[in-house]
Amino acid sequence: MGSTSRRIIRAQDIMHKGIVTIDGMATAREAAAKMRTEKVPCLLVEKRHEDDAWGILVVQDFVEGVLIENRSPDEVNVYEIMTKPTITVPAKMDVRYVARLLYRNDIRMAPVEERGDLIGMISLSSLILDNELF
DSSP: OOOOOOOOOBHHHHOBOOOOEEOTTSBHHHHHHHHHHHTOSEEEEOOSSTTSOOEEEEHHHHIIIIITTTOOTTSOBHHHHSBSSOOOEETTOBHHHHHHHHHHTTOSEEEEEETTEEEEEEEHHHHHHSSOOO
16 A cells, blocks of 8 residues: 655645734724725734734624624724634644634634734635635
């Protein structure tokens, strides 16, 4: 039996390089407008200081924190509905482990980190749709 050699595909190989951020004090309406303008499915919420953690705002946060609660998007701040801290993925992580990390934490996307800097975003759909794993 011969051994099959599999090239390791890492998070940095398939991540999307665009990262769009927003201040936690912005309103939900401002955040939704930014997501539409930038054509992104999530926003990273900026740190307030060096020791702070990144937050993330995804479509589900609007559904749960604004629509279902019947709140005005002009009166809801991003920090009220975001998830913080956000799970980050090391740039060199094998995509098999990225998939496991996202799946087990019930999240669809995460920022990719290298040496403390966020360098891109990776999602479950990008694992399947944007490369040739299958």
